[in-house]
Amino acid sequence: MDTDDRIAALNETIRRFGEAWASGDTATLDAMLSPTYTHTDAYGAFQDRAAWLDYASKRSGRATRISFRDVHIRLVSDTAVVTGINEVHGDGARDASDRSTLTIRFTQVWRWSDRGWLREAFQATPINRGSPPFA
Numbered sequence: 001m002d003t004d005d006r007i008a009a010l011n012e013t014i015r016r017f018g019e020a021w022a023s024g025d026t027a028t029l030d031a032m033l034s035p036t037y038t039h040t041d042a043y044g045a046f047q048d049r050a051a052w053l054d055y056a057s058k059r060s061g062r063a064t065r066i067s068f069r070d071v072h073i074r075l076v077s078d079t080a081v082v083t084g085i086n087e088v089h090g091d092g093a094r095d096a097s098d099r100s101t102l103t104i105r106f107t108q109v110w111r112w113s114d115r116g117w118l119r120e121a122f123q124a125t126p127i128n129r130g131s132p133p134f135a
Contacts, residue, residue, distance in 0.1 A: 003075060006075065007075070009117060010073060010110060013110070013116065013117040014071075014082065016032070017029065018066040021066065022064040022088075023059065023060070024056055024060030025060075026057045029053060029056050033049055033052075034049075036120065037118075037119060038120075038121050038122075039052040039121070039122045040124065041124055042124040042126045043126075065089045067086070068084055068085070069084065070083075070084050071084035078111060078112040078113075079109065079112070079120075080108075080110040082109075084105070084106060085105055085127065086104050104124040105125045106122065106123065106125075108121070
């Protein structure tokens with residue numbers, strides 16, 4: 001598979017992953033995670049694969065939508081570093097009763113495998129729209 005095909009496959013995988021997370025589809029998420037997956041959320045909590053899948057399972061039934069913007073992909077051999085911004089809209093962005101939009105800047109690390117792209121790591125930083133940029 002050439003580089004353009006791998007990037008196209010990664011873009012599709014990222015979109016499917018976001019949709020699965022928004023709806024709490026843990027079967028899809030489980031198939032897309034590396035066995036050694038780690039996750040650091042927007043509040044600094046660190047989770048291993050099992051803990052994150054448990055968290056994601058509690059999202060089932062939420063009416064959350066996720067959008068991506070300012071996405072950049074860097075391929076280094078069989079690894080992709082993906083950065084961008086997520087806007088999480090609708091009921092349940094933070095918890096089941098939340099109605100606020102959550103905006104984060106993210107870094108995702110994906111690894112190419114015989115099963116396709118697997119997410120290896122994720123880190124989120126909330127974007128505070130009221131803060132000035134660093135000088």
